Amino acid sequence: MEAVTLTSEGYQELKAELSALQGERPGIADDIRKAAADKDFHENAPLDAAKDHQGMVEARIRQLETILKSAVVTTKKGDSAKVILGSTVTLQDLSSNEELRYTLVNPSEASPSKGKLSIDSPTGKALLSRRQGETIAVAAPAGTLHYRIARIDN
Known part of the structure; x- marks a missing residue:
């Protein structure tokens, strides 16, 4: 495996x-x-x-x-300015101004209610390798969601 x-x-x-x-x-x-x-x-x-x-x-x-x-x-080594597996990311929802905080994890660890977002989820995929200040768009059943990466903690 x-x-x-x-x-x-x-x-x-x-x-x-x-x-x-x-x-x-x-x-x-x-x-x-x-x-x-x-x-x-x-x-x-x-x-x-x-x-x-x-x-x-x-x-x-x-x-x-x-x-x-x-x-x-993971030891979370790499470019600390980019979102990687294990990063904790603070997002600002651009439509509601609400702040969301997630840690990007392997799918087997994912639990959105506990703030753990899978790197294979649409939002997780959109966040990987992005930098603070960038905006992302995530396709969702209710429409496209737009977020700004407010903070990255590696």
Whole structure:
């Protein structure tokens, strides 16, 4: 698998998520055992739900293990005047004057509600390699959004 570049914080968060999911395994096994004890396998919704949950947890564990195995933690070296992976960028929405602050991260770390924007998102792609003071246009379902890069912290 090709290397996945993560921020240090993102790497730690993914490790913590992996650990938490691995800790859920005994509880899920208990849920399956309890539901299977019902012996009515034809319409055993709790058993089906427990098995579905187990499948989702195991799939996420495999995904996290793969990401972490191939992870390269970024040191944010490079042109500090340009937006790069790991940069925290303050944007000014040119239509509303609202300020937005995002850290550009790998897609596996992305969480816009926590201020973590994927470098593969339309806004992330528009920001990469840009400099403070530049304006960007981002195509969105509601129309084109225009932002000015007010600040870059690398």
